[in-house]
Amino acid sequence: xxLNLEEKKAVVxxxxxxxxxxxxxxxxxYRGLGVSNMTELxxxxxxxxxxxxxxxxxxxxxxxxxxxxxxxxxxxxGPLVFGISTDPVAAAKVMxxxxxxxDKLVIKAGGMPNSVFDANGVKALASMPSREELLAKLMGTMxxxxxxxVRTLNEVPTAFVRGLAAVRDQKQAAA
Numbered sequence: 001x002x003l004n005l006e007e008k009k010a011v012v013x014x015x016x017x018x019x020x021x022x023x024x025x026x027x028x029x030y031r032g033l034g035v036s037n038m039t040e041l042x043x044x045x046x047x048x049x050x051x052x053x054x055x056x057x058x059x060x061x062x063x064x065x066x067x068x069x070x071x072x073x074x075x076x077x078g079p080l081v082f083g084i085s086t087d088p089v090a091a092a093k094v095m096x097x098x099x100x101x102x103d104k105l106v107i108k109a110g111g112m113p114n115s116v117f118d119a120n121g122v123k124a125l126a127s128m129p130s131r132e133e134l135l136a137k138l139m140g141t142m143x144x145x146x147x148x149x150v151r152t153l154n155e156v157p158t159a160f161v162r163g164l165a166a167v168r169d170q171k172q173a174a175a
Contacts, residue, residue: 087131093130
């Protein structure tokens with residue numbers, strides 16, 4: 001089913017809106033992928049906050065023109081599904097994890113603002129920890145010295161109380 005001019009403009013506007021806040025775009029060829037598999041991929045993408053759509057390459061080329069993702073235009077050949085996310089790692093993780101279990105989904109390329117990488121680059125990006133994991137590690141690292149300081153300060157009165165308890169036990173044993 002072909003789109004009329006107004007519908008095409010609406011699609012380009014919608015994709016441009018997603019690109020304005022995007023940190024990563026992943027392109028994958030879905031040739032031969034069944035409807036049930038595609039529905040599963042969409043559900044995983046939705047859960048991770050990834051905008052996932054099958055779009056005409058010419059419309060996406062128009063949307064990425066004059067954006068930091070314009071380098072991806074040369075990779076837009078064949079039937080592609082586009083994963084766009086604000087988290088740089090989320091789209092790569094969703095697409096790579098799904099591609100591991102479904103050989104019909106082939107990752108072609110990916111991009112971050114002003115950089116483009118091939119399928120191996122997308123796999124490397126997918127292996128990185130997510131933003132939430134990195135923040136948790138950072139908070140743990142920042143909290144560790146403070147927690148150790150508090151434990152050290154607490155050790156002085158604890159040792160004093162243990163000493164008093166030992167003296168008490170010794171006097172009770174002598175009596």
